[in-house]
Amino acid sequence: MAPRKNPAPADTALRIEYLPLDQLARWPGNPKEHADGAIAASIARFGFRDPLAIDETTGRLIAGHGRLSVLERAHAAGSPPPQFVQVREDGMWLVPVTRGGSFGSEDEAAAYLVAHNRTGELGGWNDELLRGMLGNLDDDLRAVAGFDLAAFVQETDAAAASAPALPEPPSEFLNDLIGGAAAPQAQASPTPAAGGDAAPAEPAPPASGGPGGPEYVQVVYVVPAPDRDLAQKAVKQAREQFGVATAPEAFMAIIRAYLNEVTA
Numbered sequence: 001m002a003p004r005k006n007p008a009p010a011d012t013a014l015r016i017e018y019l020p021l022d023q024l025a026r027w028p029g030n031p032k033e034h035a036d037g038a039i040a041a042s043i044a045r046f047g048f049r050d051p052l053a054i055d056e057t058t059g060r061l062i063a064g065h066g067r068l069s070v071l072e073r074a075h076a077a078g079s080p081p082p083q084f085v086q087v088r089e090d091g092m093w094l095v096p097v098t099r100g101g102s103f104g105s106e107d108e109a110a111a112y113l114v115a116h117n118r119t120g121e122l123g124g125w126n127d128e129l130l131r132g133m134l135g136n137l138d139d140d141l142r143a144v145a146g147f148d149l150a151a152f153v154q155e156t157d158a159a160a161a162s163a164p165a166l167p168e169p170p171s172e173f174l175n176d177l178i179g180g181a182a183a184p185q186a187q188a189s190p191t192p193a194a195g196g197d198a199a200p201a202e203p204a205p206p207a208s209g210g211p212g213g214p215e216y217v218q219v220v221y222v223v224p225a226p227d228r229d230l231a232q233k234a235v236k237q238a239r240e241q242f243g244v245a246t247a248p249e250a251f252m253a254i255i256r257a258y259l260n261e262v263t264a
Contacts (some may be wrong), residue, residue: 014101016051018086018094021071024052025060027110032117034066036073038146043070045144047083052095055109056102063098071095127156191221219248 048071052064061068071085086094103109134142134149142149142166223231240248242257 015099016096016154017099019097020067020088021093021095023073024054024068024095024097026065026068027062027113030061030065030113032065032113035146036066036070039066040070040074041144042146043067043082048085048096051098053098053101056099058106058109058110062109063116068095078153131156 048067050064050067052068053062054060055062061186071082074082077257081087081093084096103112130147131149131153134145134147134152137145232261234254235247235250238254239245239247242250242253246254
């Protein structure tokens, strides 16, 4: 762990101060890369609304390296200062900086620098809401926001089209008729399947046990194909072992037996 330097006097609140552009020190080895063109376009359109931040212990920047680089180049090129950046009598720009916060060590400050950037990346976007918001903006505002609406719509539509669909659950994993509780249902005649076996009929819908009886719901689990025979075998054996008539009853008997064993 990096040794801690003598901390600045503790503050009770963060504050914003205007500091000279040429006196701001970067964090050494900052790994974050920046889209300088997009940052410059945003600052030019909206002003410098996001202050930089420094660690009071080291006096170095912990947020805003990309914005600092954009301001330095603009100042060196003789550009007018963006909104919310002030100018000293000698022409040096004064930049809003968040102050008052220090860390327990340089490692902690470095971790904050990474987290400040990484947490935004991890959040991602709600594509549907973003599409609606971008659709309400004109082309200039969409561009300065960093999005091409047509490209974004094409990209999200393509991603949705290529998303894998959930497999249809095999019919033998659906509820079969609940022994006598369901009203009689017309059953489709079995049709020969590959190899000459009869394909299972379509399952009956969820049933009710009648007035005062239990209400039934359908629970579906989709398992890998190699486990299909194993599941059917377990249900068949459970029917025989527990003396129950249907697959759902066997399934629940297995669950109760397991819970009794692990809670014993």
